[in-house]
Amino acid sequence: MTEENPDTSPSRSPLPYIIIAILVVILIAGLFIWNSQQQEKTPPQVRDVIPVKVKEPEPQQPVMQVEPEPEEPAEALPEVNTEESMVPEPEPVKPVDTSDSAIKQQIxxxxDYEALAQVLVNDDLLERFVVFTDNLANRQIASGHRLLKRPQQKFKVYQQADRWWIDASSFKRYSLYTDIFTSMDSEQLxxxxxxxMPAMQNKYMEVGSTQQPFDMIVDEAIEHLLNTPEVPTPIEVTTDSVMYKYVDPRLEELSPVQKQLLRTGPENMRQIKTKLREIKALLDAQ
Known part of the structure; x- marks a missing residue:
C-alpha cells in the first residue's frame, strides 16, 4: 500500500490527484462574415441597324431585293458598383495562455473555496496534469508531478489484539481536498x-506514453479510479518497519492509484466517485 511507517521516515501520502482530473485554451472568438450584395446587371444596349443602299439594276433586268445583314450589337461593359460591401478580414485567433498564473486563475x-489556491501548486501546471493523468491511465502515480500540496497531518494506525488497523483520523486529512473537489462546478470544469484540450494534446504528444488522443487518456484514468472497490472499515494493515501494506491480498493487488484512493476513506471516496461520474457524463455528452 506504499504508506511509510511514520516511526521510521516521513509520511509520503499521495494527494487526491483526481481533484484536478479535468484541467483545461482561451475561447476562440467567432468570425462573422457579411455577404456582399449582388451587383446589378445592366442589359446591353443594341444599336439601330442601318440599311445598306443597293444600286438599281439596268431597266431590262429584274430588280433583286437584297436584305441587309444586321450588325452584331456591341457588348455593354458591366458597371462597377463602387458601394459594394467588402468582406471583413477574419480576426486573428488569440494565442492560448498556458502560463501557470492563467491556468491557476481558471481553476x-x-x-468558492479559497483553500483551493493554497493547496494547488504554482509551477508547470499543464505539464503536471498531462504527465500525472497519463500515469493514472497506466495504473501508476507520478510522484514528481503532483498538482496539490501534501496534507500536513500524518498517516496513523492503531493496534488492537496484536493487529494493526488504519485510524479513522487518517481519512480526515483528505476531507479538505474532497470538499474542495466536490465544490467545483462540473460544467465549468x-x-x-x-x-x-489543444494545448494538452500538444503537450501529450511530447511526453505521453502512447499516440492516443489525450481525451481518451483522461477517460481511462477516470474509469480506473471509478473501478476502485469500496470496502468496510476498519481496514487491517501490516508493516515491515518501513511500509504499511493491506492484509487483504485483494486490496494489496490493487494498482497504486486505487490504493491511494482507497486510503482517503469510505465517505471521501464515495463523494469523489460521485463527482467523477458527474464529470464523466458531461464529457461523454460532448
Whole structure:
C-alpha cells in the first residue's frame, strides 16, 4: 500500500490527484462574415441597324431585293458598383495562455473555496496534469508531478489484539481536498477541459506514453479510479518497519492509484466517485 511507517521516515501520502482530473485554451472568438450584395446587371444596349443602299439594276433586268445583314450589337461593359460591401478580414485567433498564473486563475474560479489556491501548486501546471493523468491511465502515480500540496497531518494506525488497523483520523486529512473537489462546478470544469484540450494534446504528444488522443487518456484514468472497490472499515494493515501494506491480498493487488484512493476513506471516496461520474457524463455528452 506504499504508506511509510511514520516511526521510521516521513509520511509520503499521495494527494487526491483526481481533484484536478479535468484541467483545461482561451475561447476562440467567432468570425462573422457579411455577404456582399449582388451587383446589378445592366442589359446591353443594341444599336439601330442601318440599311445598306443597293444600286438599281439596268431597266431590262429584274430588280433583286437584297436584305441587309444586321450588325452584331456591341457588348455593354458591366458597371462597377463602387458601394459594394467588402468582406471583413477574419480576426486573428488569440494565442492560448498556458502560463501557470492563467491556468491557476481558471481553476480557482470554479470553486468558492479559497483553500483551493493554497493547496494547488504554482509551477508547470499543464505539464503536471498531462504527465500525472497519463500515469493514472497506466495504473501508476507520478510522484514528481503532483498538482496539490501534501496534507500536513500524518498517516496513523492503531493496534488492537496484536493487529494493526488504519485510524479513522487518517481519512480526515483528505476531507479538505474532497470538499474542495466536490465544490467545483462540473460544467465549468468541462469547459476548461475543452478550452485547454489543444494545448494538452500538444503537450501529450511530447511526453505521453502512447499516440492516443489525450481525451481518451483522461477517460481511462477516470474509469480506473471509478473501478476502485469500496470496502468496510476498519481496514487491517501490516508493516515491515518501513511500509504499511493491506492484509487483504485483494486490496494489496490493487494498482497504486486505487490504493491511494482507497486510503482517503469510505465517505471521501464515495463523494469523489460521485463527482467523477458527474464529470464523466458531461464529457461523454460532448
Amino acid at each position: 480557482t474560479a470554479t470553486s 468541462v469547459k476548461l477541459f475543452e478550452r485547454y
